[in-house]
Amino acid sequence: QVQLQESGPGLVKPSETLSLTCAVSGYSISSGFHWGWIRQSPGKGLEWIGNMYHTGSSPYYNPSFESRVTISGHTSKNQFSLKLTSVTAADTAVYYCARWGSGWSFESWGQGTLVTVSS
Amino acid sequence: EIVLTQSPGTLSLSPGERATLSCRASQSLSSTYLAWYQQKFGQAPRLLIYGTSSRATGVPDRFSGSGSGTDFTLTISRLEPEDFAVYYCHQYGRSPFTFGPGTRVDIK
Numbered sequence: 403q404v405q406l407q408e409s410g411p412g413l414v415k416p417s418e419t420l421s422l423t424c425a426v427s428g429y430s431i432s433s434g435f436h437w438g439w440i441r442q443s444p445g446k447g448l449e450w451i452g453n454m455y456h457t458g459s460s461p462y463y464n465p466s467f468e469s470r471v472t473i474s475g476h477t478s479k480n481q482f483s484l485k486l487t488s489v490t491a492a493d494t495a496v497y498y499c500a501r502w503g504s505g506w507s508f509e510s511w512g513q514g515t516l517v518t519v520s521s
Numbered sequence: 522e523i524v525l526t527q528s529p530g531t532l533s534l535s536p537g538e539r540a541t542l543s544c545r546a547s548q549s550l551s552s553t554y555l556a557w558y559q560q561k562f563g564q565a566p567r568l569l570i571y572g573t574s575s576r577a578t579g580v581p582d583r584f585s586g587s588g589s590g591t592d593f594t595l596t597i598s599r600l601e602p603e604d605f606a607v608y609y610c611h612q613y614g615r616s617p618f619t620f621g622p623g624t625r626v627d628i629k
Contacts, residue, residue, distance in 0.1 A: 448620035506571035
């Protein structure tokens with residue numbers, strides 16, 4: 403059974419870059435599916451940030467984040483990552499990584515990690 | 522962007538009662554790409570229904586989904602104590618993928 407686990411700093415300063423990693427176990431990220439990031443905040447609810455293909459190529463992003471986001475894969479470590487630049491307090495949220503399939507969308511999720519943007 | 526609206530915002534019911542949750546899309550959706558999630562406090566969302574009406578693995582058959590076009594429904598036939606949670610609809614047919622604001626089902 404696939405398991406996902408987010409990790410990264412819980413506190414990021416405004417204007418800096420938020421960097422998170424999702425470690426996957428029980429399934430090789432290069433074998434299939436897409437791999438994505440979603441965040442949840444009290445103000446905006448659940449927001450899809452973007453996905454990457456299992457090949458690690460051609461990520462696709464929510465236009466709301468496209469100018470600031472990079473999602474990439476690290477197949478040797480069976481991990482993928484999220485980088486979000488120029489963060490503000492509005493980026494404070496719980497960030498989830500998840501596995502995505504075209505038939506059923508996000509069917510396996512990590513437990514989530516709270517990132518607070520504050521000086 | 523497809524905006525999803527859910528109603529009611531909160532549903533107060535007793536165990537054993539039937540829950541009917543609504544999700545309305547701002548544009549017509551393919552029924553292939555509408556899902557429902559359940560979220561309990563402090564947990565990640567859990568996939569319940571995909572493709573409008575298919576139950577995810579391990580989901581009890583008291584959960585059912587239906588709908589087409591712009592109107593979709595999640596029905597819980599008889600509420601069990603563990604069903605009191607927040608439910609989100611989600612469309613994944615058109616980018617950007619979007620989620621509804623949620624319906625909270627709480628104990629009356």
